[in-house]
Amino acid sequence: MKHNSILIAAAAAAAAVLVSGAAHADDLLKDRTIGYVLINKAFATWQSADGKTECPQGFNHGPREQFKELFEGVTNKYAETQLQYEAEIHFPGTGPEPRVFFREAQGKTALGLNLDGKVGPNDFTGPDGEKGIDNQMYRVVGCTENYRGPDGSARHFIESYMQKFNYNRWLFELTNVDSLADDDDVTVTIYRGLDGLTTDAAGNFTSGGTQRVDLNRGKEFIYSMPGKIKDGVLTTAPADITFPESQQRGFPYQSVHAWQARLKLSPEGASGLMAGYLDVERWYHNLPQQWSTHHRSYGAEPLPSQYRAMVRLADGYPDASGKNTAISTAWEVRFAQALIMHPDAPQTIAGKPAKTDIAR
């Protein structure tokens, strides 16, 4: 009988908890390991109540408005208007745009992390007073409705697809953990998962679900780095990573240099910020590939102007010519605790029992 049942190691761990009676039923840290799955993610855009602090000139004009500004009274030819705009979207220049105006987020307040360890002249101050915040991407997207909360269209769709399209399932597992309150040496491993998110009776994403790691097509999304936990807050050492971000239409990953996270941990979840230097070309070209100009017009997002802003504001990883290729960016993120399964072999061999799972 035993050979037919899986999860032996997990069962042993469960037995240890249950039989000993010492562990509280809520203790989700087992064998010095705990897993989390991403359930919320959006650009960390600090917003004043009416938007006027950071966007004194209002919000950006999108494709519809720019079309009028660029072409009304100039030409009525399809090839010189629509196709021209599309060509510019796909091959954006960096020169001036005389007939349109792009609004960058203003002010010195932003959410994010201090990525370079310095307090520079372009850095922001966090709402709680933390200095040296690196988040130039905030200037790029902060006044574009598509990215502003609570219901910017792109902001909504990126998160919604993250939640519902399993390709985007993103996990991290903490190992070598002695305490979720303080531990100066833990290991953080990131994976792409295979399973849907777990919901509770009210439809909210919740903890306690299972996530199988994808060791097949998700191999390239696996990264490992050291972390520290102090006063219940996890900080991870910077690492270059990629992560899935697809709205089901291809070009499905982002590339971040010196990615790091600062997350308040609990047995049920983790929340806080993740940040790093987002690759400009990759992120930009992802935009028309994931969503058409039509969708960009929902939230008035002008792609060619936005590209110019990204290039102008890029602040990291210069190429051979000295031009920065990455831009400091921060996301607000929330995770729910999950039981991470590591299949050591395919589980679907006909005629053979499912393999024992090494659940940690």
Next chain:
Amino acid sequence: MAVFAKAGIVKAGPAVCLVAALALVSCSAPIGKDQGAAPKVASTPEPANDGSEKRLRVLSEAQYLNTLAHVFGPDVKTEPHFPPAQRYDGLLALGTARAGVSGAQLELYQKAAVTVAGLITNRERRGYLMTCKPASEKAADRACAQQFLAYTGRLLSRKPLPQAELAAFVETASASADKLQDFYAGLAIALEAMLVSPKVIFVAERSESDPQHPGQQRLDAYSLATRLSLFLWNAGPDDAVLKAAESGEILTPKGRARVVNMMLASPRLETGMRAFFDDMFAFDDFSTLAKDPKIYPSFTGVTAQDAREETLRTVIDHLITKNGDYRDLFTTRDTFISPSLAAQYRLPAPPTWTPYEFPEGAPRAGILTQISFLSVHSHPGRSSPTLRGKALREILLCQPVPPPPPNVDFSAVENPNSPIKTARERINIHQKNPACAGCHKIMDPMGLALENFDAIGRYRDTEKGAPIDASGSLDGKAFKDVVGLGQVLHDHPALTSCLVKRAYSYGTGGSAKADDKDKLDYINARFAEQGYKLPDLLRTITLSNAFSRINETPAPAATAASAN
């Protein structure tokens, strides 16, 4: 019984146990004392008996749909939402003999029939489901209509249609076809009529003289075939079984044994036994199960569905796939988990049903410790030892518990600010009151043993900080925890005799009565001899004279059904 679960009717005041004298006797008498031990004989013979009664009952929704799916294909679907039967003597199946079909219900049947008839005769399906083609699609074709209606009529009404009835359906089909200038539309109308005919919707058993036992009656071949199919497969007999009836083979001992063995070997037995255990375990309560989302946010509709499925899978796997001992269901650590259940058990599980064995020493052993029983016999916001104890007495041991007196004071139990921390302490109030003790003595010990599981079946060591004491005794046998309760239950004679009683009643379509005692003793004896295996029990019942002989005592007044 429902009265007991709801606090709404409580009046303040002293509790008075207004229980019928008979009930008082049953409350105070120790249970199980009069149950005979299983005789240790190699093969007990069936005692002479005159069988069971002829039944008239309504086909259940599941039986109707299972039959349609097998006859016309799993894609010929309808959702009729027939009203549920009433539970009678522990089984919904027995309630079908007490049901009528009202005008409103007939409308539901008719709506379903229209959908099904349309699907069967549509362009995509007719080529596969019909073996003939009309000479012209725009007119009647009696020969082809007759061929198809004879075929469907036989399978739907569970015997070949008498010539006059078949002719009437053919006439309906042909007249309609000519009027509508559409052969298939005409055929659909006849099919619709067939699908709502009493011959299909009602199961009316017929008896005939038993040539082997002059003066006695037996089920005729088709009634026997139907009784077997509904019992073992929860559907009408298929072509193979009907053939055995048509040839008379099913009426011979060897023939009946062959048919029964075939049905027991079929995967369709799982469907039949799921339906039986779902009924016996009163799992229809799941369709109204709701938990307070503020107290138990993790318990969703999916959790409830999966909890039901977990237990049914465990039962089927243990009793059929592994041909295991029924009693071991109450001690086994084997189960199946799904992702939503895994979240409750705090285990990982991939997105499918995965066999799982709880580790030795874990407090989960036996189906009583699965989320199903624990959650369905609890309140929306807290566990209830009394509800659980009562359910287990009635469901597993077939021992009805009398209803509570009308003016019970629940205040002590319901007080959220009570200094009393655990359910055990709260319920001990019952023990102090002689009017209540009699009945609570037979319910609470079992329920209190399960207090380590909250209202959604999650394990806990303490209640409001106080440790939970799960010890107790059941009919004189002590246990110290829920695993011990499982063992005591395993050894309890009423556990197996209750299954026998339920299976016999379910299979024969009526409650076991006092004068069925000899039959039940026989079946119990065989069950024990064969190691308490379900397929053997089913074989014993279906091959018995009790199953196929019909006694001619007049039917009780209330069973005749009418459509009004």
Next chain:
Amino acid sequence: MKHLRGLIGLVAVAALMGGVAQAQRIAKEPVEDYIHEPMPPGFQVIIAELEGPVFADAKGKTLYTWPLNAVRNGDLGERKNTPTCDDTHQRVSSGLQSPYPPGLELPDVENRPSCIQYWPPVYASADSKAVGNFTVVDRKDGRKQWAYEGYALYSSALDELPGDVRGGTKWWRTGGDGRETGVLRIPAGPPPAIPPQFAINQISAGRLLTTAANDRSVYVFDKDTATKSNCDAACLREWAPVLAPEGVKPQGEWAIIESSPGIKQWTFRKKPIYTHILDSIPHSRQGSDVPGWHNVFTQKAPPAPKGWTVHGNREGDVLADPEGRTVYIYRCNDDAVDQLACDHPTQPQVYRLAVCGKNDPALCNKMFPYVIAANDAKSDTRIWSVMDINPTTGKKAAPNDPGALHVWAYRDRPVYTCARDKKPGDIECDSWGELFGLRNGFKAFWVRDDFGGYHG
């Protein structure tokens, strides 16, 4: 006169036979069986290489319909019984494909064909009578036209030989709808000869069999025979027999077996069929990863050119040239009310040039190079071919054009690779263009997708 007509008829038949014979010769695998419906005189069914059985006229030209569908700001295409494709030369964009306004003067407007020049209607004569599902509908110009299931029928100016289905395809119906692709013409064909429990999913690899109710793939098992299922208890934990009705009449390639007592299971082409319980997405290929198990196709697509490869990535598998460079298809459907295609090398190239290289052919050829074919490269099929292209104009090259490139094409349109791809499996240019590359842009040639994305 009669002789001449007879002669023409013979020539047509010979061409037809040649085309059909070629299709059948190429397909060493079985082809899809279909329901034989009554057809108007001269109409026929041809088995196309990718799309399976399609209707064709007497000359072997594939017949298409143009059913109404939604674009972002309205509906285009034709309602039943109402053909609208006429001889109007549209001059401006419709503005129905958001967010751009209507009334923009179309590219190369003076040379833009009319709808019926691209899509010759299948005219009926005044005394044509309806046959089966074919009816006769009235056109606004007073003529009559054949329709199938109410939708007017057209042939495509792009089709040359019998079996060509270049005007439209059943494939791209599966991914995206009119709101993204624009409203496309679809080849018309007889229903597949499959029981109603099943459906066909057109994918790049062929015509995949699934269950109709919930689009689950069906599979067959090497160890089974025509009369016996060898899927034992452990196997049945992962594979569910597809159940058949009690008295089903076996026909064509379909039969039933009693795989266990009381259980009737469908067989197709003499193999019992199952669904895979562990499949996590509709029309999945995951079950085929299990040794001994295979997806079921009523008809497999012809293979890619010799030496071409398939590579995996984070989402699925894509087709690549022999060097491992991912192959892309370019698709275009313009914004006028008649929705003419703009992705064929005989059609205006300005749409493609805008998105592939900002109107600069040199940049286009650098970003999206053609897939060069060897001088003696040959294709065994019609759907894959080699052609000569002028890389500056993007059009088919003149016979002695010295700058012409000899390139591979799919459905008579060149295919491309992408300079941004660095390693096999890369899809950096997938969904590049307008409306995620579905209306004017590039899509990777997906062979398999394990996550249910929009990859047809």
